[in-house]
Amino acid sequence: MKAVILAAGESKRMLPLTLSVPKPLLRIGGKVVLDYIFDALPEEVDQVIIVVGYLKKKIQQHFGVKYQGKSIRYVVQNTLNGSGPALLCCKDLFSPGERFLVMYADDMPNRKEIAECLKHEYSWLCVTTNNSKQNGEAVVSDDGYILEVVEKPEHPVSNIVAVGTMVVNSDIFSYAPIQHPNGEYYLTPLMSQFAASHKIKAVYGRQRPGFLSPDEIEKINLNISDWV
Numbered sequence: 001m002k003a004v005i006l007a008a009g010e011s012k013r014m015l016p017l018t019l020s021v022p023k024p025l026l027r028i029g030g031k032v033v034l035d036y037i038f039d040a041l042p043e044e045v046d047q048v049i050i051v052v053g054y055l056k057k058k059i060q061q062h063f064g065v066k067y068q069g070k071s072i073r074y075v076v077q078n079t080l081n082g083s084g085p086a087l088l089c090c091k092d093l094f095s096p097g098e099r100f101l102v103m104y105a106d107d108m109p110n111r112k113e114i115a116e117c118l119k120h121e122y123s124w125l126c127v128t129t130n131n132s133k134q135n136g137e138a139v140v141s142d143d144g145y146i147l148e149v150v151e152k153p154e155h156p157v158s159n160i161v162a163v164g165t166m167v168v169n170s171d172i173f174s175y176a177p178i179q180h181p182n183g184e185y186y187l188t189p190l191m192s193q194f195a196a197s198h199k200i201k202a203v204y205g206r207q208r209p210g211f212l213s214p215d216e217i218e219k220i221n222l223n224i225s226d227w228v
Contacts, residue, residue, distance in 0.1 A: 002094070003045045005037060006086045006187070007105035008053030008077040022055040024105035025062060034059075036108040038068045042115060045101060046070055049093060051086045053077040082185030084177030094170040102172075102187070104164025113205040117167050120201040124149075124191065125165040127205050135161035136188045138202060146200040151180055151188040163205070168194060 011023035018026070024034045041048070048070050052059050056076060063072050073093070077086045087102060094100065099121070103109070109125060117123040124146050126138050136149040138160045149162045171194065178189035194200065 001044045001100060002047045002049060002098075003041060003101035003103060004049045004051065004087060004090050005034070005103045005105050006051050006083050007034065007059060008051050008056075008080055008086050009083070010054045010080055011106070018054075020055075022058055025058060028108075032062065033108060034063070034105055037103060037105070038070070040109055040111045040114050041068075041070065041101075042111065042118065044118075047073065049073045049075055049090055050105075051075045051077050051089055053080045053086075082177065082180075083187035084185040084190050087187055087190065088173060088177065091170075091173040094173070097169055097171070099167065099169045102166040102168060107164030109163075109165045109205065113203070114165060116203045116205075117165055120167065120203065122169070122194075122198050123167045123201040123203045124162045125205050126160050126162050126202045127207055128159045129161050129207070130159065135163070136186070138162045140202045144202050146191075146195050146202050148192045148195065149188045151186045152182070160202075162188070162191075162202075165205075166191065166200075168198075168200075171198065 007022065007024045009023065011018045014023050014026070025032045050059060050063065050072060052074050053076060056074070060074055065072050075089045077089050079085070083104065113125055117125055129135060136151045137153045137156050137158060138146055139148040139150070140160060141147050146162065172190055175190045175193040177185040179185055
């Protein structure tokens with residue numbers, strides 16, 4: 001099984017930490033962020049596709065072509081315009097109907113959360129938060145399936161947000177990204193289109209601390225045992 005990790009962005013909100021280090025290689029608790037993701041991947045994931053862009057050589061040098069027993073392939077996103085187009089860069093690497101994991105490089109799911117996601121044909125990891133405005137707010141049906149995810153809503157109506165672990169298939173590549181009012185092309189509109197014709201189970205994971213500024217990185221490091 002393949003996993004796609006979206007690791008191309010500039011992460012301007014993390015400046016100055018990301019002036020010379022891409023966000024996925026920032027250190028938390030003595031390890032880089034992407035190491036936590038690799039630690040959580042199940043054995044059935046044998047190939048990892050990392051979409052790179054900003055400071056891509058540093059990520060390529062860190063992981064090489066094989067890491068923790070998994071083969072690594074890199075796809076370059078030349079125009080850094082969002083996570084939606086980043087995923088679409090991988091279109092040619094999948095066969096029709098192929099099921100795979102998609103993960104954000106700045107989220108750190110644990111092994112149990114990924115395993116729960118993989119129990120379902122299609123799924124999206126969700127958590128509760130007090131900061132829906134900075135995330136993708138999930139609209140979940142009464143029987144537990146995701147109907148839509150609204151990226152960075154102005155007026156949130158729930159505290160459930162979708163985070164950076166999804167199980168989809170290659171049908172996702174047939175949808176077009178939609179530009180957010182802030183100019184970014186997020187992955188969430190692609191996933192919402194996917195949800196219109198595929199049943200995406202909402203899988204609930206543990207609450208997460210913020211990961212949007214250098215100050216929040218410091219807070220995570222101070223409470224690392226709670227986080228990992």
